[in-house]
Amino acid sequence: MAIRINLLPGDSQSLTANRKVNKQLKSIMYILIPLYVVMILVFLGVYLFNFFRIRNLTARSTAFKDQIKALETTEQKLYLVKDRLSKLKTAETTYKIKKPIENANLLLTIVPTEAVVSEFSVDEQKSSISLSFPTSDSFSSFLRSLYTSNLFSSVVMESFGFNTTGGYLLTLNLK
Amino acid sequence: MINKIKPFLPLLGLLILMGVSIRVGLSAIAKSGSDHQRVSQEENVLAQKASILGEINSTLSSVSSAFSYLFPSQNPAVSAVYQLKSLGFKHGVLVTNIKSGSEVKDKSGLKRVDINFDLEGARPSVFNFINELPTSVPAIFPEKIKINDLGGVSRAQLSVKSFYADLPTKIGTVTDKVDSLTDDELARLRDLLSKSSSSFIELPASEVVSPVSEPFSSQ
Numbered sequence: 569m570a571i572r573i574n575l576l577p578g579d580s581q582s583l584t585a586n587r588k589v590n591k592q593l594k595s596i597m598y599i600l601i602p603l604y605v606v607m608i609l610v611f612l613g614v615y616l617f618n619f620f621r622i623r624n625l626t627a628r629s630t631a632f633k634d635q636i637k638a639l640e641t642t643e644q645k646l647y648l649v650k651d652r653l654s655k656l657k658t659a660e661t662t663y664k665i666k667k668p669i670e671n672a673n674l675l676l677t678i679v680p681t682e683a684v685v686s687e688f689s690v691d692e693q694k695s696s697i698s699l700s701f702p703t704s705d706s707f708s709s710f711l712r713s714l715y716t717s718n719l720f721s722s723v724v725m726e727s728f729g730f731n732t733t734g735g736y737l738l739t740l741n742l743k
Numbered sequence: 744m745i746n747k748i749k750p751f752l753p754l755l756g757l758l759i760l761m762g763v764s765i766r767v768g769l770s771a772i773a774k775s776g777s778d779h780q781r782v783s784q785e786e787n788v789l790a791q792k793a794s795i796l797g798e799i800n801s802t803l804s805s806v807s808s809a810f811s812y813l814f815p816s817q818n819p820a821v822s823a824v825y826q827l828k829s830l831g832f833k834h835g836v837l838v839t840n841i842k843s844g845s846e847v848k849d850k851s852g853l854k855r856v857d858i859n860f861d862l863e864g865a866r867p868s869v870f871n872f873i874n875e876l877p878t879s880v881p882a883i884f885p886e887k888i889k890i891n892d893l894g895g896v897s898r899a900q901l902s903v904k905s906f907y908a909d910l911p912t913k914i915g916t917v918t919d920k921v922d923s924l925t926d927d928e929l930a931r932l933r934d935l936l937s938k939s940s941s942s943f944i945e946l947p948a949s950e951v952v953s954p955v956s957e958p959f960s961s962q
Contacts (some may be wrong), residue, residue, distance in 0.1 A: 590750050597754060604761050611768035618775035625782045632789035633917050639796040645803040646796070646921060647914045652813035653928050656882060658851050659814070659906040663877055663884040673870050689889040 664692045671695070671719045675742075678713040680706040694743050696726065701736040714740075788920050795923045802929070805936070812880060813935055815907035818846060819881040820856045823905040826879045827860060834872040836864030853906045858883075862899040866890070869897045880938045881905050 636643065668690045679685060679699065683706055687698040701707035714723065722743040729737045815822065820843040831838035841860040849855040862869055869890065876883040887902040915921070924932065 586750070593750055593754055597757065600754075600757055600761070604757065604764070607761070608764060608768070611764070611772060614772050615768075615775055618772070618779050622775065622779050622782050625779070625786045629782065629786045629789050632786070632793045635793040636789065636796060636917055639793070639800060642796050642800045642803055643921065644914060646799055646924070648910065649803065649813065649924065649932060650922075650928070651911050653931055655814045655853060655906070655908045656931075659853055659882060659884065660877070662849065662851055662904075662906075665885060665888070666877070669870075669873060669885065669888070676866070685890075685892045687889065687891050689887070690885075691887040 665690050668695050671742075672697075674717070674719055675714070678710065678717060680710055682706050683710060694741055695720075696739065696741045698737070698739045700734040701738070704736065707736045707738065785918060788918060792919075792921050795921055799923055802924070802932075813932070815881045815905070816910045817907060818854075818856055819905045819907050820858065822881050823856070823858055823883050823903075826881065826883065827858070830872055830875055830879060831862070834864070834868045834875070836862050836868050836872050838862060849904075849906065851906075853908050855904050855906050857886075857902060857904050859900070859902050862901060863896060865895070866892065866897040869899050873899075873901070876903060878934075878938075880935060881907070 672688060672690055672695055675697065676685065676688070680701070682703070683699050683701045685697065685699050687696075689696050699710070701710065714720075720742040722741075724741040724743075726739040726741050727737070728739075731737065824841055824843065827838050827841065839861045841858065844857040847855045847857065862872065864872075873885055873888065876885055883903045883905045885901055885903050888899060889901075890897050890899040892898075
């Protein structure tokens, strides 16, 4: 029967284990070092790509800034024109009697020719009209036309009277 | 113990180096990416601004520097009175008894001057006059109207207002965005430029060539 005798010194077994570890470490290093170099090259490439893109964009921006500076007068005019037009628009919002004036103009077209408009007033709150009609027919014709015209949401009779010279006198408040 | 760790030191060093490189590299790339985005946005704004100013240049070249034409920057009472008289002549109505107030701060934030006057003429002419007021230069807005008809002639008492505002003192920087004039603004601008305005001339102060000699001097 063969007997296995280990003639190697006692601590040589750990040396073999160390060699195995070293060998494995070396293989890992052989993989990691190229990976590291590739990674650095990729980072450098991306950074340089962005760098040159930024440089080109900056050069174009500078050219545009020069163009804009040459058109400085135009920019000032544009700014001032826009400012003035916006102020004008703001002022127009305060013009509240535009519609009442339009309605007043339309109202006066339905006043019978024989009637006389003695007074007509328009302000921001209301409009009022004072008329005199020679006959009841022209008076009722006017009221009928006023009712069907739908020019005003509210028509309030402020006064109504009759005299032999003026005829039928009517004052209306209109909104 | 140290002998056990020794073989791992190069690998550890490499891993630390890789970690630091990844961190520094990624932050540098992120920063250059955000720089690129910022510069790209700025370039877009500048390109758009240069294009807008180039296009609008020919339109605005016909606009004089008198922007008060579009909306007054000083009390427009004198110009407004001139316009009232001009419109009265145009529509065949008589404008009389003109009274103008002092500067008032309107609730819209603008400054305002109130003017009262009387009108006399045919009713259609009176209404045509009133309707043209808001589109005149400077714009005049009726506030109160009272019309009396007598013998075919309308007599009206009007209260009108005309606005003004200071010119802006600051404009944006070179890199600030601008918007071109909209179609409405262009149409309004052309309409206003086609209207006649009051023409006033400013007499320059005379230059003193030589001092006036003292007439009562004994010399």
